Amino acid sequence: xxxxxxxxxxxxxxxxxxxxxxxxxxxxxxxxxxxxxxxxxxxxxxxxxxxxxxxxxxxxxxxxxxxxxxxxxxxxxxxxxxxxxxxxxxxxxxxxxxxxxxxxxxxxxxxxxxxxxxxxxxxxxxxxxxxxxxxxxxxxxxxxxxxxxxxxxxxxxxxxxxxxxxxxxxxxxxxxxxxxxxxxxxxxxxxxxxxxxxxxxxxxxxxxxxxxxxxxxxxxxxxxxxxxxxxxxxxxxxxxxxxxxxxxxxxxxxxxxxxxxxxxxxxxxxxxxxxxxxxxxxxxxxxxxxxxxxxxxxxxxxxxxxxxxxxxxxxxxxxxxxxxxxxxxxxxxxxxxxxxxxxxxxxxxxxxxxxxxxxxxxxxxxxxxxxxxxxxxxxxxxxxxxxxxxxxxxxxxxxxxxxxxxxxxxxxxxxxxxxxxxxxxxxxxxxxxxxxxxxxxxxxxxxxxxxxxxxxxxxxxxxxxxxxxxxxxxxxxxxxxxxxxxxxxxxxxxxxxxxxxxxxxxxxxxxxxxxxxxxxxxxxxxxxxxxxxxxxxxxxxxxxxxxxxxxxxxxxxxxxxxxxxxxxxxxxxxxxxxxxxxxxxxxxxxxxxxxxxxxxxxx
Ligand code: ADP
Ligand code: MG
Numbered sequence: 001x002x003x004x005x006x007x008x009x010x011x012x013x014x015x016x017x018x019x020x021x022x023x024x025x026x027x028x029x030x031x032x033x034x035x036x037x038x039x040x041x042x043x044x045x046x047x048x049x050x051x052x053x054x055x056x057x058x059x060x061x062x063x064x065x066x067x068x069x070x071x072x073x074x075x076x077x078x079x080x081x082x083x084x085x086x087x088x089x090x091x092x093x094x095x096x097x098x099x100x101x102x103x104x105x106x107x108x109x110x111x112x113x114x115x116x117x118x119x120x121x122x123x124x125x126x127x128x129x130x131x132x133x134x135x136x137x138x139x140x141x142x143x144x145x146x147x148x149x150x151x152x153x154x155x156x157x158x159x160x161x162x163x164x165x166x167x168x169x170x171x172x173x174x175x176x177x178x179x180x181x182x183x184x185x186x187x188x189x190x191x192x193x194x195x196x197x198x199x200x201x202x203x204x205x206x207x208x209x210x211x212x213x214x215x216x217x218x219x220x221x222x223x224x225x226x227x228x229x230x231x232x233x234x235x236x237x238x239x240x241x242x243x244x245x246x247x248x249x250x251x252x253x254x255x256x257x258x259x260x261x262x263x264x265x266x267x268x269x270x271x272x273x274x275x276x277x278x279x280x281x282x283x284x285x286x287x288x289x290x291x292x293x294x295x296x297x298x299x300x301x302x303x304x305x306x307x308x309x310x311x312x313x314x315x316x317x318x319x320x321x322x323x324x325x326x327x328x329x330x331x332x333x334x335x336x337x338x339x340x341x342x343x344x345x346x347x348x349x350x351x352x353x354x355x356x357x358x359x360x361x362x363x364x365x366x367x368x369x370x371x372x373x374x375x376x377x378x379x380x381x382x383x384x385x386x387x388x389x390x391x392x393x394x395x396x397x398x399x400x401x402x403x404x405x406x407x408x409x410x411x412x413x414x415x416x417x418x419x420x421x422x423x424x425x426x427x428x429x430x431x432x433x434x435x436x437x438x439x440x441x442x443x444x445x446x447x448x449x450x451x452x453x454x455x456x457x458x459x460x461x462x463x464x465x466x467x468x469x470x471x472x473x474x475x476x477x478x479x480x481x482x483x484x485x486x487x488x489x490x491x492x493x494x495x496x497x498x499x500x501x502x503x504x505x506x507x508x509x510x511x512x513x514x515x516x517x518x519x520x521x522x523x524x525x526x527x528x529x530x531x532x533x534x535x536x537x538x539x540x541x542x543x544x545x546x547x548x549x550x551x552x553x554x555x556x557x558x559x560x561x562x563x564x565x566x567x568x569x570x571x572x573x574x575x576x577x578x579x580x581x582x583x584x585x586x587x588x589x590x591x592x593x594x595x596x597x598x599x600x601x602x603x
Contacts (some may be wrong), residue, residue, distance in 0.1 A: 009126030012074060012102035013151060019099040019303045023050025023147055024167035029096035030142050031175050034058035036089040044172060046188040049164030051147050059139040062112035065119035068131050071108060072123050074098045085295035093303060102126040104147040110140040125150035165190045170250060173214045174260040177253045177287055180210035211287045215251055219285055228323035231315055232293060235323050239286035242277040251285040256297060262306040269317040273324035279583040413573050417565035426565045437588040441581035442572055449575050462492035462507035469505045470498055471518040477525035478503050
């Protein structure tokens, strides 16, 4: 067959496969163009999750009529930077408009500031129309309709309208954090509107105000400042205290030299900084700026994805982990001790001087609610209800009378069980304190520790796959996995290198049951890339042990006999790590007699 050059439309569609993954990528490209054009006001309208319509209007520099055909032609850009290490615009490839035009119906209308009349050009499925005069305000409007009409296969991959609409909001919020002085509005029948008013162009203030707009008003009072520098790399911004977290990582914003990025290394470093401070499935919030010499970072990694490549990833990672940890430590919000230390303050007494209220991060006394405070004035009819409520709340443990517990137990660190209250809390007494144990949390931890030590005692059994599974992955990942293959094998995961950029999995840990081997391997590679820990499989297995423990534990609500309660206390004393549950919360709290006496004004 003769060799020929691919037609332009096909070339553009191939590029579109990379650049235009979903409607949110269209929004990203168009808003970035508006920002590059110096817009101060950007209006975005979508319909059908961006699949039927995306329209972006800006008040930026505009495009001259005779340049409209160039704007939609491949590899044509007004953003040429001599030094690839010094790219100061968001775009630089000249690929977005032709790519979008090849898979959708695109209309580009513009009027530069210095001209009277505007003009427009249309591209439908790659067919470029003529330039026509068109009325319009100063600036540019790009309208994209029927995305992927020209590539039905791609259309099939679109998620629900709602999911696409949400992804678009996320893209806009990310760009908005980087450009606080620009007004953004996002509207459409497919969404709740977003309107971000402009703030001061530079300086911390405007930036903080925009972060507050995007991350929510309760972020600032629950955040700590991060500011550090290492070998010329500067990190600044704010992150949430460990007590303030979310179910996903969408509220994490990273900017590298002012460019919003979504990067595995950065996200992994942030996660690492909170490693033992947050429950496993919760995520911190934050907005972090990395400033680094342009020659030490490559933003040119992927046309659409927002990841970057650092020349010295270890340096950046170490800087983030170190600086965030230090900021958190400085703010004094380390988890479990805080819960106990603040406890005495959380008790409210009739004598206001008796206890100083603990301050939560937001400056309000912790747990203070005037409507339910026991110190509030009595209301008519209240006394009756309150007294029955109190009786119901205190249920002495079955068969337990205080004097039945052997006195010797008072010397044990967790003391002698005296009662079980609210079906889940064991109240015990030591020589000088009152202990309250969360029985479910405590038991869960004990089972977990038992499973873990059983796991570590010997090499774990594996299960041989009928057909070895080939997993393709980036070469660095494959290499990193291979470096730990012995540890993995001991834990029942057997694999070997399979040429460049792939591994072949032969066995998986039997205790994991039927699993998606390639997902396990990829997750492990991700985690290795993030944390670099050698004991990763162990952590994975810990996760398995942890969820098994959770299923097998005494539920809250089960009545325990005194012997059972005391047995639990003795086990807790014997097992290291039993002071916190598998999710990092405390399993017991201690209230010193001295503090109790202080609360009653006896001291
Ligand atoms: P790139 O942004 O990489 O240059 P694009 O295909 O996104 O490539 O855009 C091509 C060119 O069209 C840009 O370089 C710019 O000159 C022009 N352009 C696109 N959108 C706008 C806009 N909103 N305002 C002004 N010029 C624009
Ligand atoms: Mg662009």
